[in-house]
Amino acid sequence: TQLLEQSPQFLSIQEGENLTVYCNSSSVFSSLQWYRQEPGEGPVLLVTVVTGGEVKKLKRLTFQFGDARKDSSLHITAAQPGDTGLYLCAGIHAGNNRKLIWGLGTSLAVNP
Amino acid sequence: NAGVTQTPKFRILKIGQSMTLQCTQDMNHNYMYWYRQDPGMGLKLIYYSVGAGITDKGEVPNGYNVSRSTTEDFPLRLELAAPSQTSVYFCASSYDNVNTEAFFGQGTRLTVV
Numbered sequence: 001t002q003l004l005e006q007s008p009q010f011l012s013i014q015e016g017e018n019l020t021v022y023c024n025s026s027s028v029f030s031s032l033q034w035y036r037q038e039p040g041e042g043p044v045l046l047v048t049v050v051t052g053g054e055v056k057k058l059k060r061l062t063f064q065f066g067d068a069r070k071d072s073s074l075h076i077t078a079a080q081p082g083d084t085g086l087y088l089c090a091g092i093h094a095g096n097n098r099k100l101i102w103g104l105g106t107s108l109a110v111n112p
Numbered sequence: 113n114a115g116v117t118q119t120p121k122f123r124i125l126k127i128g129q130s131m132t133l134q135c136t137q138d139m140n141h142n143y144m145y146w147y148r149q150d151p152g153m154g155l156k157l158i159y160y161s162v163g164a165g166i167t168d169k170g171e172v173p174n175g176y177n178v179s180r181s182t183t184e185d186f187p188l189r190l191e192l193a194a195p196s197q198t199s200v201y202f203c204a205s206s207y208d209n210v211n212t213e214a215f216f217g218q219g220t221r222l223t224v225v
Contacts, residue, residue, distance in 0.1 A: 009152075009202025033213070036132075042202050043155075088155070092209065100214065104154035 003027060004089055004103035012109040016078055023089035024071040028081040029101075030094045032072045034063055037086040037105070046074075069094075079110045114138050117167045118203050118217035121190070125193040125224045133188040133220050135203030143206045144186040146170075146178065149200040155202070161186055162209075 013019055019052045022033065031050040035043035047056050047081075049065035049072060056063045063073040076083055089103045119134045132217075137144065146158040157170030161180040175197060177189040190197060203217045 035214075040219070042204070042219055043214075044216070045213040048213070090214075098155075100209065102155045104152065 003101050004091055004092065006087075006089060006103035006106050008106060010107045010109075012019075012052070013079055015080060015110055015112050017109070017110075018077050019079055020073055020075045021087055022071065022073050023056070023091075023103050025091070026070065028069050029091035030069070030075045030091055032065055032069075032091045033100075034072070034074055035088045035090060037088060039085075043086075043088055077082070079108075081110045082112050084108060084110050109111065114216050115178060116203055116205055116217040118201075118220050120220060121218065122221045123223070125190075125222065127193060127195065127224060129193050130189070130191050131193070131222075133190075133201055133203070133222075135186045135188065135217060136184050136185075137203075137205040137215070138184065138216065139207075140183060141205035141207050141215070142183070143209055144180065145204045145206075146186070146188045147200060147204065148172065148197075149219075150199050154178070158188065158201075185223045190222075195224050198222060198224045 007022045033048045034046045037043040047063045052069045053067045054065045060077045064073045086105045086107050088105045090100050093101050116137045142163045145160045147155040149155050156172045159178040161167045167178050178223050201220045204212045204214045206212045
């Protein structure tokens, strides 16, 4: 059973479209991180959210942490081909020895 | 800035062979991790270390060993390679485990034939 469920698993869109990907759990997390991984590279941190209800913006990317700290979303406005990659969420589980738990990722392809 | 450096980048092993994947970081991070990443399976934690001289098992430790003799280095040893160990291996480090960023190496693509 995956503690962090990411959806959708795959997403293929046209340049200029908007999209939202989700990271959900039935458990509470003390913080959630979003990473992007490009082919042949390791994941790179985009953002960390720590407060329930928190919203962070990074240019065209908007990250939200759910009020109950069980879920998070990533919204991309006007997607560009450079946004293509695997988006991974990872959380510090409040009751699991503070280990980092990873979702399986959303593979995004933005077509020109 | 070097960050986390992994070597080699690619390797092909025959069944039963042994090898060591090297990982070094120059950020003075206490925590270091080894993950394997298989298609559709996400990142699985193999071993981790919270400081020099301390290592602990992750989710999938069987078939692997690690050591942490210095803060900088965290090598991963495969003693008897099996086809099931074909994967991409990532080393990562972080200052601690409280809301801090994990820095990843570029990965080692290992094929066991």
